[in-house]
Amino acid sequence: MPGRRADVKEIKARLDVFSIISRYVTLTKSGSGFKGKCPFHKDDTPSMTVSVEKGLWHCFGCGEGGDVIAFVMKIERLSFIEAVRRLAEEVGMSFDATEDGARDELRSIMAEVANSFAKNLRSDAGEKAREYLLNRGYPESCWMTYGLGYALPGWENVKRTFSKHGEATLLELGLLVQGENGIYDRFRDRTIFPILDLSGRPVGFGGRAFEGEPKYLNSSQTPLFDKGQLVYGISWARERMSQTRAAVLVEGYTDVLSLQQADILNAVGSMGTSLTQGQAELLKRFVDEVVIAYDQDAAGSAASLRGMQILRNVGLNVRVARLPTGEDPDGLVRKGGAEAMQEVLDAALPFHEFFIESLKARHDVTTVRGKERFLEEAREFSQAIRGVVLHNEVVRLISDLTEMRIEFVRNELAGKPQSRSADGSARYEMEHESIENDILSLVLRGDLPWGKVSALVDPEDFSEANRPIVSCLQNGLTDLSEILAELDEEGARRASFYALDDKPINPEIAVREAVKWIARLPAIEKRLLELAQMIKDSAEHEDWELWNKLVRDQAELLIAWKRAKDATGEGMHEQQDHEQQDHEQQDKEEGSESEGS
Numbered sequence: 116m117p118g119r120r121a122d123v124k125e126i127k128a129r130l131d132v133f134s135i136i137s138r139y140v141t142l143t144k145s146g147s148g149f150k151g152k153c154p155f156h157k158d159d160t161p162s163m164t165v166s167v168e169k170g171l172w173h174c175f176g177c178g179e180g181g182d183v184i185a186f187v188m189k190i191e192r193l194s195f196i197e198a199v200r201r202l203a204e205e206v207g208m209s210f211d212a213t214e215d216g217a218r219d220e221l222r223s224i225m226a227e228v229a230n231s232f233a234k235n236l237r238s239d240a241g242e243k244a245r246e247y248l249l250n251r252g253y254p255e256s257c258w259m260t261y262g263l264g265y266a267l268p269g270w271e272n273v274k275r276t277f278s279k280h281g282e283a284t285l286l287e288l289g290l291l292v293q294g295e296n297g298i299y300d301r302f303r304d305r306t307i308f309p310i311l312d313l314s315g316r317p318v319g320f321g322g323r324a325f326e327g328e329p330k331y332l333n334s335s336q337t338p339l340f341d342k343g344q345l346v347y348g349i350s351w352a353r354e355r356m357s358q359t360r361a362a363v364l365v366e367g368y369t370d371v372l373s374l375q376q377a378d379i380l381n382a383v384g385s386m387g388t389s390l391t392q393g394q395a396e397l398l399k400r401f402v403d404e405v406v407i408a409y410d411q412d413a414a415g416s417a418a419s420l421r422g423m424q425i426l427r428n429v430g431l432n433v434r435v436a437r438l439p440t441g442e443d444p445d446g447l448v449r450k451g452g453a454e455a456m457q458e459v460l461d462a463a464l465p466f467h468e469f470f471i472e473s474l475k476a477r478h479d480v481t482t483v484r485g486k487e488r489f490l491e492e493a494r495e496f497s498q499a500i501r502g503v504v505l506h507n508e509v510v511r512l513i514s515d516l517t518e519m520r521i522e523f524v525r526n527e528l529a530g531k532p533q534s535r536s537a538d539g540s541a542r543y544e545m546e547h548e549s550i551e552n553d554i555l556s557l558v559l560r561g562d563l564p565w566g567k568v569s570a571l572v573d574p575e576d577f578s579e580a581n582r583p584i585v586s587c588l589q590n591g592l593t594d595l596s597e598i599l600a601e602l603d604e605e606g607a608r609r610a611s612f613y614a615l616d617d618k619p620i621n622p623e624i625a626v627r628e629a630v631k632w633i634a635r636l637p638a639i640e641k642r643l644l645e646l647a648q649m650i651k652d653s654a655e656h657e658d659w660e661l662w663n664k665l666v667r668d669q670a671e672l673l674i675a676w677k678r679a680k681d682a683t684g685e686g687m688h689e690q691q692d693h694e695q696q697d698h699e700q701q702d703k704e705e706g707s708e709s710e711g712s
C-alpha cells in the first residue's frame with residue numbers, strides 16, 4: 116500500500132497554487148507573492164496574501180489561512196479527504212484513501228494497535244497506568260468499555276510489533292513520527308485513550324503522560340482521524356444525545372469518562388477549547404442544545420468564546436455551565452458526585468449572559484477605561500446578533516451590569532470600534548503577543564533556529580494559542596507542511612500567518628525581547644493583573660483594610676516591574692507609560708480615600 120501521507124505531499128507539490136486560488140480570487144503580484152480580496156470575509160482592501168513558493172495563503176483581515184488543501188476545503192466546504200481527492204484528480208493522480216478496501220485495512224491496523232495498548236495495560240509493565248486509572252476512579256470494569264490502554268516506554272515498540280504493515284502506513288496513521296534522527300513511536304509511556312469514530316472504531320489515540328510535557332498528546336491528522344471533524348466519546352453518547360436532543364461538551368478525555376461514569380451519558384469531549392465548524396455540524400446532527408462545561412479560565416478565553424459562536428452559527432442553542440473556580444468536570448464529579456455536576460449543568464447560563472459576564476470579569480467597569488474596553492468587545496459580539504429580541508436583551512443586561520443608561524449602551528454598541536487605550540494589562544497582552552508572533556514568524560520563515568529560542572525561553576511560557584505550534588517545533592519538526600499536518604484549523608491559521616507575515620524583524624532584538632517579556636516579566640505582570648482584580652473585589656466588599664494592603668502591594672510590585680524593565684534598557688515611550696501608570700495609581704488612591712473614609 117502506498118503511503119498516503121507521501122501521496123498528499125506529492126499532490127501538493129504538483130498543484131499550481133496560483134491557478135487554483137485564482138479561480139475564486141483575483142490575485143495581483145505583490146512583493147514575492149500575490150494579494151487578493153479574501154473570499155472568507157467582507158474584504159474591501161485585498162487582505163489575503165498567497166505565497167506560491169511556500170504553498171501557503173493567509174488573510175490578514177479575518178485570520179483564515181493554511182495550505183491549498185485548506186483553501187479548497189473551506190471554499191468548497193469539503194472534508195480533508197474530499198478536498199485531497201478532488202485536487203488529486205486535477206494533477207492526474209489517484210488518491211485512494213476513500214476507497215473502502217484501503218480504509219478498512221487502515222481501520223483494522225488501528226484496531227490491532229488499540230488491542231495491543233489494552234493488553235499492555237494488563238501486563239506487568241502497565242502497573243503505573245493501572246494505578247493512575249484506579250486512583251482517578253476508573254475501575255477495571257470500565258477499562259474495556261472505553262478501550263483504555265498503555266503505550267510502553269521505549270522508542271520502537273509499535274514500530275517493531277507492527278512492522279509487517281510497513282513504516283509508511285504506520286506513519287500515515289500517526290502511530291510513528293518522522294524525527295531528525297529517524298522514525299520512532301509517537302506514543303511512549305502514556306496512558307492511552309482511544310478516540311473512536313461514530314461507529315465506535317478506533318481512529319486515533321490520546322495519550323496522557325505520567326510526567327513531562329506535553330501532558331496530553333493526540334494523534335496527528337490522518338486519513339482516518341480528523342480532529343476537527345470528531346468529538347471524543349461520540350459513539351457512547353450518540354444514543355442519549357438523540358433522545359435528549361442535548362449534549363454536554365467538556366474538554367478532556369477524563370472529563371468525558373467521569374461524566375459517563377456518573378450516568379451523564381450525553382457527555383462528549385471537544386479535545387481542546389477551540390471548536391471547529393466540523394465539530395459543530397457533527398453535534399447538530401444529534402442535538403439542538405449544547406451545554407458547555409469547561410473549567411472557568413478556559414471557558415472565558417477568546418478561543419473558547421469563538422468556538423461557542425461557531426456552535427451558535429450552525430443553529431445550536433448554547434448554554435455555559437459555571438464550574439467552581441479551578442475545577443474541571445472530572446474533579447467536580449470526583450468530589451461532589453453526579454449530583455454536584457447535574458446542579459451545575461442545570462444552572463448553565465444562556466450564551467449571551469455568559470459572554471457578558473465573562474467580559475465583566477475581565478474589565479473593571481467601575482473605571483472609564485474598563486467601561487470603554489468592555490463596550491468595545493461587547494460591540495463586536497452584539498453586531499453579530501441577528502434577532503431584535505436578543506439584541507435588546509443584551510443591551511439591557513449590559514446596562515444593568517455597568518450601570519450605564521440603556522440609550523447610551525444602545526448607541527455605543529451600534530458605533531464603530533475605537534482603538535484600545537493602552538494601560539498596563541492591555542499593553543502587556545499586546546506586547547507578549549507581538550513578541551511571540553515575531554519569534555514564531557522568524558522560526559517558521561527559517562530565519563531563526565528553534566533551538567536558539569528554546570535554549571532561552573521555556574516553551575511553556577508561550578501562550579496557549581501558540582502551544583501546538585511550539586510543541587511541533589519542540590518535537591523537531593522543521594518542514595512547514597509537516598507542521599501544518601499536525602495542527603488543527605486554528606493552528607494552521609496561525610502558522611500560515613507567521614510564515615507569510617513579511618514584516619521585517621531583527622532576530623537579535625526579538626530574542627532579547629522574548630527573554631524579557633516571555634520569560635521573566637510575565638510572572639510580575641500576572642500578579643499585577645490578579646492584584647487588580649482583588650483590589651476591585653475588596654472595594655466591592657468595602658473591606659478597606661484589605662484594600663489598603665493590596666494597593667500597597669500593587670505599588671511595590673509596580674516598582675519591581677519598572678526596575679525589571681529598566682534593567683533591560685527600555686526606550687523613552689516605555690518610561691512615559693510607567694509614569695502614566697504611577698499617576699493612575701495615585702488617582703486611584705486619592706479617589707478611594709474619600710470613598711473609604
Ligand SMILES: [Zn+2]
Nearest residue numbers: 153156174177
Ligand atoms: Zn479574510
